[in-house]
Structures are given as structure tokens and as C-alpha cells.
Amino acid sequence: MEKRENQKAWLMILPVVVVVAFSAIIPLMTVVNYSVQDIFGPNDRVFVGADWFLAVLNDRRLHEALLRQFLFSALVLVIEVPLGVLIALAMPRKGIAVSFSLVLLALPLLIPWNVIGTIWIIFTRPDIGLLGHTINSLGISFDHTASPFDAWITLMLMEVWHWTPLVVLLAYAGLKAIPDAYYQAARIDGASAWDVFRYIQLPKMRGVLTIAILLRFMDSFLIYAEPFVLTGGGPGNSTTFLSIYLVKLAVGQFDLGHAAAFSIIYFLIVLLFSWIFYQALNTIGTGDRR
Amino acid sequence: MKFHAGRTALICYFVLLLLPIYWMLNMSLRTNSDILSHFALIPTSLTLENYAKIFTDPSWYSGYINSIIYVSLNTAISLLAALPAAYAFSRYRFLGDKHLFFWLLTNRMAPPAVFLLPFFQLYSTVGLIDTHIAVALAHCLFNVPLAVWILEGFMSGVPREIDETAYLDGYRFPRFFLTVFLPLIRTGVGVTAFFCFMFSWVELLFARTLTTTEAKPIAAVMTRTVSATGLDWGLLAAAGVLTIVPGALVIWFVRNYMAKGFALGRV
Numbered sequence: 150m151e152k153r154e155n156q157k158a159w160l161m162i163l164p165v166v167v168v169v170a171f172s173a174i175i176p177l178m179t180v181v182n183y184s185v186q187d188i189f190g191p192n193d194r195v196f197v198g199a200d201w202f203l204a205v206l207n208d209r210r211l212h213e214a215l216l217r218q219f220l221f222s223a224l225v226l227v228i229e230v231p232l233g234v235l236i237a238l239a240m241p242r243k244g245i246a247v248s249f250s251l252v253l254l255a256l257p258l259l260i261p262w263n264v265i266g267t268i269w270i271i272f273t274r275p276d277i278g279l280l281g282h283t284i285n286s287l288g289i290s291f292d293h294t295a296s297p298f299d300a301w302i303t304l305m306l307m308e309v310w311h312w313t314p315l316v317v318l319l320a321y322a323g324l325k326a327i328p329d330a331y332y333q334a335a336r337i338d339g340a341s342a343w344d345v346f347r348y349i350q351l352p353k354m355r356g357v358l359t360i361a362i363l364l365r366f367m368d369s370f371l372i373y374a375e376p377f378v379l380t381g382g383g384p385g386n387s388t389t390f391l392s393i394y395l396v397k398l399a400v401g402q403f404d405l406g407h408a409a410a411f412s413i414i415y416f417l418i419v420l421l422f423s424w425i426f427y428q429a430l431n432t433i434g435t436g437d438r439r
Numbered sequence: 440m441k442f443h444a445g446r447t448a449l450i451c452y453f454v455l456l457l458l459p460i461y462w463m464l465n466m467s468l469r470t471n472s473d474i475l476s477h478f479a480l481i482p483t484s485l486t487l488e489n490y491a492k493i494f495t496d497p498s499w500y501s502g503y504i505n506s507i508i509y510v511s512l513n514t515a516i517s518l519l520a521a522l523p524a525a526y527a528f529s530r531y532r533f534l535g536d537k538h539l540f541f542w543l544l545t546n547r548m549a550p551p552a553v554f555l556l557p558f559f560q561l562y563s564t565v566g567l568i569d570t571h572i573a574v575a576l577a578h579c580l581f582n583v584p585l586a587v588w589i590l591e592g593f594m595s596g597v598p599r600e601i602d603e604t605a606y607l608d609g610y611r612f613p614r615f616f617l618t619v620f621l622p623l624i625r626t627g628v629g630v631t632a633f634f635c636f637m638f639s640w641v642e643l644l645f646a647r648t649l650t651t652t653e654a655k656p657i658a659a660v661m662t663r664t665v666s667a668t669g670l671d672w673g674l675l676a677a678a679g680v681l682t683i684v685p686g687a688l689v690i691w692f693v694r695n696y697m698a699k700g701f702a703l704g705r706v
Contacts, residue, residue, distance in 0.1 A: 152599075156534060158527035165524040165543070165583055168516065172558070172580040173546050179557035236452055239445035248694045252687050253453050255633070256460055259686035261641045261658035264679045271474075271672060272462050279462045282478050310459060319589075322630045326596050356592035364585075367547050374643060396552045405553070412553040419548040427541065 183409035201410035211411070213386065214394040215418075218370060221304075221390060225369040228309055230362055233316025234354070238346070240321050251321075254314040266378025269307045280306075293380060297387030300380050304388060307375060312368070316361045323357035324350060359430040363423055370419050391415055460683070466676035474672045489677035499678070502660035505571065506640065507685055509654065512575035514635040517582040518628070525590035526616070530599065540591075543584035555648045562649055573649045574656070578639040585638065586631045593627025594620075629696025636689050640682075657682060 184201055186194045205211060241247050260268070273293055275281040284291040293303040327349065335345050373392035376382070382389035382397075389397075395415065399408035466474050468485045493499040527533070528540055558577065559568070567573035597620070605615045621628065646656040661678050 152530060152532045154533065155531040158531035158533040158536075161523035161527035162539065164520040165587060166539070168520050168576070168579045169543060169546055169583050172561075172577055175561050176554050176557035177549070179560070180553055183553070236449065239449040241446075241449075248691070250449075250453070251694050252690055253456060255637070255686060255690040256683055257456065258637050259640060259683045260679060261643055261661065261682055263643055263658060264661055264675070264682065267670075267675060268459055268463050268679060271466065272459050277474060277478050279458060279465075279480070310456065314456070318630065318633075322626055325626055326593065353596075356595065357589075360585075360588055360592065363544070364547075371548075371550050373550075373552070392550055392552065395550055399552050405556075408553050412550050416549045419550075420545055423544065423548060424541070427544075 180409045180412055183405050184413055185410075186406050188405045197406065201406045202414065204407060205411050205414055210386070210389075211391075211394060214389050214391050217387075217389065218391045221308075221372070222366055222369045224305060225308055225312070225365055226362060228305070229313045229316050229365055230358070232309070233313050233361065234320050234358070236313070236317045237320035237324055238350070240317070240324075242325075251318070254317055256314075257311050258314055262374035263378050265307065265311055266375045269303065269375075269379050273303050295384060297384055300384060300388050304376055304379065307379065308369065308372075311375070312365060316365065319357040319361045320354055323354040327353045355430070359427070362430065363426055366426060367419060367423060370422075463676045463679050466672055467680045469673055471671050471673045486673075489673045490681075492674060493678055493681060499660060502655055502657035503681065503685075505650070505654045506646075506656045506658070509571040509574040509578070509646070509656070510636055510639045510685075512571060513578045513582060513639040514632055516575060516579055517586045517635045518632060520579070520583055521586035521590055521631070522616075522621075522628075525587045525594055526620075528587065528591045529594035530602065540587075543587055546584050547581045551644045555644060558645065559648050568649060569651045569653045571654045574646045574654060575639075577645045577649055578642060580645075581642075582635045582638055586635055589631045589634065590624065590627050593624045593630075597623050625696040629693035633686075633690050633693055637686055640686055 185196060185198060187197045187200075188194045240250055257265075272278045273281040273291075275285045275292060281291060291299050293300040331349050331353075332345070335349060340348070371392055372390060373396065376388050376390060377393050377396075380388045382393045395408060395411055398404055398411060465479070465482055467489055468487070469479070469482050470484075470486055470488070473479075473482075473484060528536060562568050562573050562577070567576070601619070601623070602615070605619050610619065641658070643656070643658040643662075647659040647662075650656065650659070657678070661675060661682075
């Protein structure tokens with residue numbers, strides 16, 4: 150059945166628009182305003198046009214941070230989404246085991262982000278941390294404060310540990326929304342497990358997986374607290390992601406205009422890629438929905 | 440056989456998932472000097488003094504109370520605003536619907552660092568600094584779009600024929616929505632409530648910027664111990680363990696909504 154046209158639907162949307170616009174519009178305009186000025190003090194500012202934007206576009210350290218950011222987000226998506234779907238498929242469907250599984254899954258998601266970084270500092274310490282101690286006692290030297298490679302491994306482990314449950318919970322909720330009749334029909338047709346996944350479960354999970362992929366993309370691209378606490382962007386600059394560099398610029402050098410221009414470009418990059426993902430996920434495989 | 444392999448893999452996954460949390464629990468039951476002096480897979484000298492400090496020191500436990508207040512407010516506001524909006528998005532076409540839907544999402548895409556100053560100015564201007572409602576409102580920026588989005592997905596999964604049939608049966612919209620439609624999407628409501636709670640609970644930057652003392656969240660209280668000379672790992676770990684408890688309770692209460700699944704054909 151087609152959606153009906155109904156302009157009165159705006160009345161149902163209105164509360165959401167008001168609540169979100171209250172916090173969204175004025176701060177965004179203020180940041181745009183900062184980005185075209187050189188600010189020395191509350192009443193001492195000079196209009197500089199697009200200078201800050203040019204500075205951002207020509208900043209080599211920023212380009213490096215951007216590359217790292219893309220690598221990080223790509224790894225996050227490639228690892229967490231398939232892993233999350235697999236775990237959701239393996240989850241129990243009935244009984245008390247479901248309740249316990251759901252609570253267990255939620256645990257990493259509920260720890261404040263700065264605390265996650267702190268816990269992983271000590272968890273990976275070679276002398277008194279469970280992970281660091283175990284790896285080093287296996288005879289492998291592992292220290293994320295010295296080796297960029299180890300720092301990346303640690304960050305990815307932390308990230309996968311922290312956020313895969315989000316994908317699982319969404320995928321699981323999507324699976325639970327499939328009526329039993331679909332499975333019964335598939336059994337009657339003699340469909341294999343793969344067929345069931347490919348033609349029933351995956352299409353039915355499209356909505357929740359779109360949410361999961363976009364959320365994981367946005368949040369991993371904007372990640373700040375966990376790597377900042379765990380590695381501080383080091384060793385060297387090897388884990389300096391965009392947000393960490395942005396804060397260094399905004400707080401360390403107190404260049405509000407520069408940081409604002411950076412924020413806007415940063416925002417536009419996230420926007421562009423989210424839009425591409427959103428469009429792609431909304432159209433991909435629609436031919437399969439019979 | 441295949442079933443068996445899946446179950447084994449799942450158990451392995453849960454063990455790995457619990458390791459860092461076990462380590463936090465382990466540390467929370469030891470004194471700081473004990474933690475720093477040696478590696479102990481199973482702590483030998485258990486102590487509850489870290490927890491005792493959190494439960495007796497107002498600067499600690501008020502952090503939990505503040506967080507719970509603004510997170511609950513935020514979850515309630517997000518759900519109440521998002522339910523009708525998600526219904527409108529899933530059922531009707533109207534001017535600018537697609538653009539509006541994506542605009543809502545864009546509010547999750549801005550890097551917060553530089554936005555904190557204008558946020559502080561905005562909430563100072565309206566006189567809300569250091570109140571719970573300020574943080575609850577600020578968190579709507581990322582929770583309301585998420586709530587609309589998740590709910591819209593679940594609502595679109597309900598055939599529109601159900602609405603039509605109910606209207607033909609003489610239901611008016613509010614009664615239809617509350618007694619027929621809402622029960623059909625309770626899985627979605629449960630998931631949404633949990634996600635709103637979770638994202639608001641773990642967010643630090645806005646919550647810290649908009650509060651000073653009266654509504655200071657637990658995550659900000661915990662950064663204070665981090666910056667103090669000589670980190671007290673035991674205390675921090677105990678506080679970390681306690682940050683998990685409220686959310687775990689929330690998911691325990693919504694688990695049935697998530698687990699019961701869909702009951703189509705109930706109308």
C-alpha cells in the first residue's frame with residue numbers, strides 16, 4: 150500500500166523539530182561565524198574570510214589524521230558489522246538465556262567513554278593488566294605506548310569490544326521482528342540455512358543494519374575520548390585521529406577560528422559519507438525484495 | 440551440529456566480552472597499592488572500601504543521582520517526541536519529509552569539541568546552566584534523531600492495512616495508537632529506550648560543559664580522580680562497575696520487549 154499524502158503530518162513532526170532545532174541551529178551558526186574571523190578576545194575580532202578554510206585544506210598533519218581516520222572507520226565497519234550479524238544469528242531465541250545474553254551484550258556499551266579508555270590502560274599494562282600480562286607471558290612483546298602497531302591493535306580490540314554489541318543488539322532486534330510464518334514458509338519450500346539468511350533475514354535486517362552501519366561510521370569517525378585517554382594520540386602521532394587533532398588545535402593553540410573552520414569541513418566530510426551510505430543502503434538489493 | 444558450533448562460538452564471545460569487565464571488578468575489590476604492586480588473576484585480599492567511599496561521599500554518589508535524573512528525563516523526552524514523528528514518517532508523505540529525516544540525522548555528525556562554547560553560551564542565555572533539564576535537552580540533539588530513526592524502521596515493518604482496518608473498526612487515532620499500534624512495535628520501543636538511555640549515560644562532553652556542581656554527571660566526577668595526582672585505580676574501577684548497574688537494570692526491564700518479538704495478527 151502506498152503512503153498517503155498528508156500535510157498535517159507536520160504537526161506530528163513539530164515537537165521533534167522544535168526540540169532538536171533548539172540545540173542545533175544557533176550553535177551551528179555560531180561556529181560558522183567563528184570560522185570566518187580571527188578571534189583575539191570577546192570584543193577583538195577581525196574578519197578573515199576563507200583564510201582559515203584554506204589553512205585547513207593545506208594542513209599536512211591534518212591530511213595524515215584524515216587518512217588515519219578513514220583507515221580506522223573502514224576497519225571498524227569491516228570487522229564489526231559482519232561479526233555483529235554473526236553473533237546475532239547465533240543468539241538464543243527463547244528462554245532465560247536471551248535475557249542474560251542481552252544484559253551481557255549491553256555491559257560494554259554502558260561504561261562512560263573516558264572510563265573505557267582508562268580501564269583499557271590498565272587492562273593492557275604489561276605488568277599488572279590481564280591482557281598485557283597474558284600476551285607478554287606468552288613471549289610476545291606487546292606495549293601500546295611504544296609501538297604504533299601495538300597501539301592500533303589495542304585500539305581496534307577496544308573498539309571492537311566496545312561497539313560490536315551495538316550491532317548485535319540492532320541486528321537481533323531486526324531478526325526478532327521477522328514473523329514465524331516466514332520461516333515456516335521457507336521450511337515448506339525446503340530452503341537451506343543460507344537461503345533463509347540471504348532471502349529472508351538479510352532483507353528484513355536492512356533497516357536496522359542501515360542504522361548500525363551509519364551509527365558506527367559516524368561515531369567511529371568522530372571518536373575522541375577512548376583513544377585520547379588510552380594513547381593520547383601516540384606513540385608519535387600514530388593514533389592522532391581527526392578529533393584529537395581538532396582539540397589540540399582548539400584548546401592547545403586556542404585558535405577558535407581555525408578550529409571552527411576545521412569543524413565545519415570535518416562535519417561536511419561526515420555528512421557526505423553518511424549521505425552516500427544512506428543512499429546506497431536504501432537502494433542496494435531492492436530488486437531482491439519480491 | 441551446526442547449532443552446537445554457533446552456541447560454542449557465542450559462549451567464547453561472551454567470555455572475551457567479560458574479560459575487561461572482570462578486570463574492572465577485580466580491581467574494584469582491591470586497594471590501590473595492592474593493584475599496583477602485583478598481578479593477581481584472582482584477588483586474594485578483598486576489600487569493599489572503594490565501594491564504601493562512593494556510597495558515603497556525597498560528591499561521588501550525587502554524580503550517579505544527577506546522571507540518572509537527566510538520563511531518565513532525556514529518554515522520556517526523546518520517546519515522547521519521537522513516537523508521533525516516527526509514525527508520521529512511516530505512514531505519510533508530506534512536504535520535505537525525506538530532507539527533514541536526513542536533516543535530523545545530520546545532528547549526530549558534528550564534532551563536538553568546537554560546539555561546546557556556543558552550547559554553553561546558548562544555555563547560559565536561557566538560564567539553564569547547571570540544571571538537569573539542560574543536559575537532557577542537549578542530549579536530545581543526538582538521541583531524538585536516533586529514536587525517530589529506529590522507531591520509524593519498526594513502524595514501517597507493520598503493514599499499513601492494520602491502521603486502515605482499525606480505523607474502519609471505529610478506532611480514533613489516539614486510542615488506536617496506544618492500544619493497537621504501540622503493542623505491535625514494543626520491540627522497537629524497548630530498543631529505542633535502551634539506546635537513548637545508553638547514549639545519554641555515556642556522553643561526557645556536553646554533560647560536563649553544561650554543569651558545574653548541582654547537576655554534575657558521574658562521568659565528570661570520575662575524570663576528577665583521573666587528573667588527581669596518583670590515580671586511584673581501585674576507586675575508579677569501583678565507580679566504573681557502578682556505572683554499569685543502572686543501564687543493566689534498564690535492559691533487564693526492557694528485555695521482554697526485545698525478546699518477545701512480533702505478534703502480528705493480533706488485531
